[in-house]
Amino acid sequence: MLKGNLSEVTEFILAGLTNKPELQLPLFFLFLAIYVVTVVGNLGMITLILFSSQLHTPMYFFLSSLSFIDLCQSTVIIPKMLVNFVTVKNIISYPECMTQLYFFVTFAIAECHMLAVMAYDRYVAIGNPLLYNIMMSYRVCSWMIFGVYIMAFIGATSHTVCMLRVHFCKTDVINHYFCDIYPLLELSCSDTFINEVVLLCFSVFNFLIPTLTILSSYIFIIASILRIKSTEGRYKAFSTCSSHISAVAIFFGSTAFMYLQPSSVNSMDQGKVSSVFYSIVVPMLNPLIYSLRNKDVKVALNKFFERKFFL
Incomplete structure (x- = not known):
């Protein structure tokens, strides 16, 4: 990679979230706890869906894929981030930085489109319940997951190229806690026009397409819910x-703040805080949100523990 790039820099120093010494140790334990919760939560969700037959539906098939993406996203970022809190200089080599950038972008894009796929799944389930099993067959779901990863890899x-x-x-x-696009472009001593055009085009596509899909899905979902006569039916559909x-x-709120605004030193300092939400907090919250607010997951979890401890 280095020879092809002809850069004088062979390694970078990650500045991290803060340079205040008194905050380093508390932040280390905070993000270590977040990572543990993220790993346990997402692995637990994947395991629960895998071994609970009542969760073998398209909705939970997509949810397990989302959990896998969140788990990988956290693993790409947090372990290296933790090093920053316990060392004087958090050094990352040029190849490691480019590798981290590649996988971070892969899973960030995948999450955008996976959330859009999940919104479409909910639209079909509520708007066309009689055709749901046909429209969201295993083959269709598999192709949708494949499409998500193809767009992410592209x-x-x-x-990265x-x-x-x-x-x-x-x-x-690098004025960040991981190798992201904007912080790296700030360090460049060459023309970055092509990078900025590519970034703008892909950011708009990977933000606009999922957003429009989600918004249109929920417009039809709300219209379908309003046609339900019983209050209980409406509540169940909305839940x-x-x-x-x-x-x-x-996820989309924090991502938009980071990538859909002009790059500057001030916005980058604010962007570090924003990026904590979509790269670290969201992967931790997703399994909690879907487990604590989902009756099916709670029932499956109870049955799972009953089989585990009483059989």
């Missing part, structure tokens, strides 16, 4: 969407 490959052509000279301190709405609001 986006990540494009961003563009970053490999950028020259990094003397400045090697199946409430967890997804919460996850979408947190």
Whole structure:
């Protein structure tokens, strides 16, 4: 990678979230706890869906895929981030930085489109319940998951290839806690116009398409719910969407703040806080949101523990 890039910089220093010494140890334990909860929550969700026959439906098939994405996203970022809190300089080599960038972008894009797929699934379930099993067959669901990852790999490959052509000279301190696109472009001593165009195009596509899909799905969902005569039926239909709405609001809100605004030093400092939400907090919250607010998951969890401890 380095030879092709012709950069003088062979390694970077990650600045981290803060340079205040008194905050380093508390933040280390905070993010270590977040990572443990994230791993346990997402692995637990995947395991529960895998071994609970009542959760073998398209909705939970997508949810297990989302949990896998969240687990990988956290693992790409947090372990290296924790090093920053216990060392004087958190050094990351150029190849490691490009690898981290590639996988971060892959799972970030995948999460955007996975949330859109889940919104469409809820639309079909509520708007066309009689045709649900046909429209969301195992084959259709598999192709949708495949499409999500294809778009993610294309986006990540494009961003990484563009970053490999950028020259990094003397400045090697990344104003972030991981290798992200904007902080790396700030260090460039070469023209970044192509990178910025690619970033803008992919950001709009990977934000606009899922957002429009989610909004249109929920417009039809609300219209379908309003046609339900019983109050109990309306509440049940809406409750199946409430967890997804919460996850979408947190993820897309923080992502839009980071990527759909002009790049600057001030916005980057604010962006570090924003990126904590979509890269660290959201992967931790998703399994909690879907378990605490989902009756089916609670029932499956109780049955799982009953089989585990009483059989």
